[in-house]
Amino acid sequence: MRPTRIRDNKMEFFDRTKAILFNPKEEWTIIEAENASHAKVFAGHLLILALIPAAAIFFNYWWSWNSTYTDAINQFGGYSKDMANMLKERMPFDAKWGIITAVQQLVIILGGAYLTAVVINAFSDQFGSAKDFNRAFALVAYSYTPLCVAGILYIYSPLAFLVPLAGCYGLYLLYLGSESQLKPAADKKVICFIISLIAVIVVWAVLSKIVPTITQSILIEQAKNDGLRNLQNLMPR
Numbered sequence: 151m152r153p154t155r156i157r158d159n160k161m162e163f164f165d166r167t168k169a170i171l172f173n174p175k176e177e178w179t180i181i182e183a184e185n186a187s188h189a190k191v192f193a194g195h196l197l198i199l200a201l202i203p204a205a206a207i208f209f210n211y212w213w214s215w216n217s218t219y220t221d222a223i224n225q226f227g228g229y230s231k232d233m234a235n236m237l238k239e240r241m242p243f244d245a246k247w248g249i250i251t252a253v254q255q256l257v258i259i260l261g262g263a264y265l266t267a268v269v270i271n272a273f274s275d276q277f278g279s280a281k282d283f284n285r286a287f288a289l290v291a292y293s294y295t296p297l298c299v300a301g302i303l304y305i306y307s308p309l310a311f312l313v314p315l316a317g318c319y320g321l322y323l324l325y326l327g328s329e330s331q332l333k334p335a336a337d338k339k340v341i342c343f344i345i346s347l348i349a350v351i352v353v354w355a356v357l358s359k360i361v362p363t364i365t366q367s368i369l370i371e372q373a374k375n376d377g378l379r380n381l382q383n384l385m386p387r
Contacts, residue, residue: 163198170295174326181288182330188267188287192260196291196298200259203301203313204252210305211248254365255301258357259294265357266290269349270332277342278335289331290350293324324350 169177186194267287274281300316303309325343328334334342 163194166195167199167295167299170292170323171299174323178292178327178330181292181327182285185284186288188264188284188291191284191288191291192263196260196263196294199295199298200256202298203259203304204255206302206304207255208248208252210307211251212245213305214307250365250369254361257361258354259298261361262353262357263287263290263294266349266353269353270346273345273349274332276345277332277338279332279342282332285331285333289324289327289346292327293320293350295323296320321347321350 166177169180264287267283267290270290271281271283271286274286296319297313297317300313303312324346328343328346329339332342332346
């Protein structure tokens with residue numbers, strides 16, 4: 151018999167994360183009964199999870215700089231205060247680039263969840279379901295859980311390839327939750343999952359390509375403008 155209880159609204163974030171990962175069938179039933187708003191799912195679950203890969207990416211950026219800095223000191227015969235100060239002046243830690251990369255990841259995850267939910271909700275009539283953006287968003291947001299949790303592996307670059315593999319488990323969660331969340335017609339359950347699957351994959355792929363490209367274009371233009379201003383400052387007046 152499937153559980154029908156509704157958990158306390160103050161249920162711990164860690165309990166929900168653990169349950170959707172290790173006991174997804176029962177947890178989807180509980181999520182169905184809660185029918186929380188997309189804003190609540192966003193703030194109480196997805197946003198917190200999205201910070202994991204973002205923070206890991208920033209830490210990896212800092213660690214890479216620190217390793218390069220340490221290697222440079224060793225190449226010059228070991229640590230000394232003067233050497234350390236000289237290297238810090240020549241190769242300072244620029245947190246901007248780490249923050250930009252981390253924010254890009256946040257945009258891809260959070261924006262991807264909303265865009266995917268919009269697409270799934272728009273196609274709801276194709277699988278005989280009533281439009282319900284809250285349920286569509288919950289389906290996508292909770293399906294992102296394995297990907298976001300595994301994002302901690304971005305801390306160590308050689309393990310980063312495992313993050314997309316964890317995302318494949320999220321597609322399984324999508325399959326398990328599509329029926330309870332979207333409530334497709336009995337003869338269109340497969341179509342429902344296929345549309346949801348395509349939406350998740352395509353939106354993620356497009357954003358993963360577009361967001362970094364836009365960011366790089368903006369930064370390049372900014373660098374050109376900064377360089378032009380510096381050149382103008384050097385010119386005699």
